[in-house]
Amino acid sequence: MVGPINSLMQSSSARQRSDVDALFDKTVRQAEAASGGTAAGDEAFLEEYRFLMRQVARVQTASALGWMGIVGDIRGRLTNRFRVRRLIAEHPEILDEPIEKPILVTGMPRTATTLAHKILAWPEENRAPLMWELQATDRADVDEKVRRHRIKVATRAANFGHVFSPVLPQIHAMEPLSPEECVFALPHGRNWLVCFRMPGYRDWLDGRDFLPDYEYYKQVLQVLQFGAPRRRWVLKSPYHIEHLDTLLKVFPDAKIMWTHRDPNTVMGSWCSLMETGVALCNRTYDPHVIGKDWLEMLARMVNTGRDVRTRLPRERVVDVSYHQLTANPYDELPGIFKRLDMEWTARDEGNLETVLARPGMKRGHEYSLGHYGLDPDMIDEAFGDYARMVHSMR
Numbered sequence: 001m002v003g004p005i006n007s008l009m010q011s012s013s014a015r016q017r018s019d020v021d022a023l024f025d026k027t028v029r030q031a032e033a034a035s036g037g038t039a040a041g042d043e044a045f046l047e048e049y050r051f052l053m054r055q056v057a058r059v060q061t062a063s064a065l066g067w068m069g070i071v072g073d074i075r076g077r078l079t080n081r082f083r084v085r086r087l088i089a090e091h092p093e094i095l096d097e098p099i100e101k102p103i104l105v106t107g108m109p110r111t112a113t114t115l116a117h118k119i120l121a122w123p124e125e126n127r128a129p130l131m132w133e134l135q136a137t138d139r140a141d142v143d144e145k146v147r148r149h150r151i152k153v154a155t156r157a158a159n160f161g162h163v164f165s166p167v168l169p170q171i172h173a174m175e176p177l178s179p180e181e182c183v184f185a186l187p188h189g190r191n192w193l194v195c196f197r198m199p200g201y202r203d204w205l206d207g208r209d210f211l212p213d214y215e216y217y218k219q220v221l222q223v224l225q226f227g228a229p230r231r232r233w234v235l236k237s238p239y240h241i242e243h244l245d246t247l248l249k250v251f252p253d254a255k256i257m258w259t260h261r262d263p264n265t266v267m268g269s270w271c272s273l274m275e276t277g278v279a280l281c282n283r284t285y286d287p288h289v290i291g292k293d294w295l296e297m298l299a300r301m302v303n304t305g306r307d308v309r310t311r312l313p314r315e316r317v318v319d320v321s322y323h324q325l326t327a328n329p330y331d332e333l334p335g336i337f338k339r340l341d342m343e344w345t346a347r348d349e350g351n352l353e354t355v356l357a358r359p360g361m362k363r364g365h366e367y368s369l370g371h372y373g374l375d376p377d378m379i380d381e382a383f384g385d386y387a388r389m390v391h392s393m394r
Helices: 002-018 020-035 043-057 064-090 092-096 113-120 131-135 144-164 168-172 199-206 211-225 238-250 263-281 287-309 322-327 329-339 346-356 376-383 386-392
Strands: 103-107 232-236 255-260 317-321
Touching (some): 002 020, 020 064, 064 092, 064 211, 092 211, 103 238, 113 232, 113 322, 113 346, 131 144, 238 287, 263 287, 287 386, 317 322, 317 329, 322 329, 329 346
Parallel strands (some): 255 317
């Protein structure tokens, strides 16, 4: 299916990429019309997104399907940002909404952060942003007809990804009505590199101040909370690891749950997931490049996070062993809840059984480090003594 679609769309995508600035300007106008908002006053943000679209346009291996997908993603994010800004302009009191003591779930990818997120968000006093809410943010009292339409759009987008990559539901299912990662609302991050290799954008990220991104994300949460009972937010992204200092500037009373797993296992599992996206969005690719790039990026993330960690109060971070959590979740979670100032109940235990039965909770896909040009010695060198620390927690 992918081949014929790419062939049909290739000439159209090539024309768009040849005049990417005109396409971006058109995308901005479309986002303004869809949101009822305006780009005026957000020029710095727009130039950053123009830069992002230019970087994607320079990827020579990009397939038509991959190009169409990322242009649609950019359009959706612009629409959502303009909507959030419009709502705040109409109701400035939204910015008075307190986001109190959020729980930030982080850790390298493939370390049971999804499991932890779904479990921690379940108690009635807690709340996690759902996938469709991060893509189409609005007030809690949004018209029910509008709500149903946006859920339908999000479901259609998720199904699109599952059709073209049938293995995806078993690796990371996209569920519009389930808690989802913060990357769906955060403007920039390494999530833009999961499908395309963009060295210029990657270098730009390495020197970027992410404070404006997290301040905007707080506004997203404030909009979602406005008009609803206040509950404790449970947020999640592996990319938070390298932004702990920025996170705590925006959410100063947050508690961080950091999951840990042997980086040798993580690298194989993560590269396998990355290959599904790269194969869909590129006409050709080299698995060894996937391994090299993500070894460098994940090691940088962990090392940066560990450095910040040394300056944080001990009680601010709850360390969790992937191996202990997945092997003995019923024994481990009550203690984790307590350290996060939560009570473990029979209701939570029942929810755990449901979560464990969902697709994607069992990591059954196969992978090989060698396929990605990696070996244990390379990984140990990149991560330093982190693997020893992880093993000591088992």
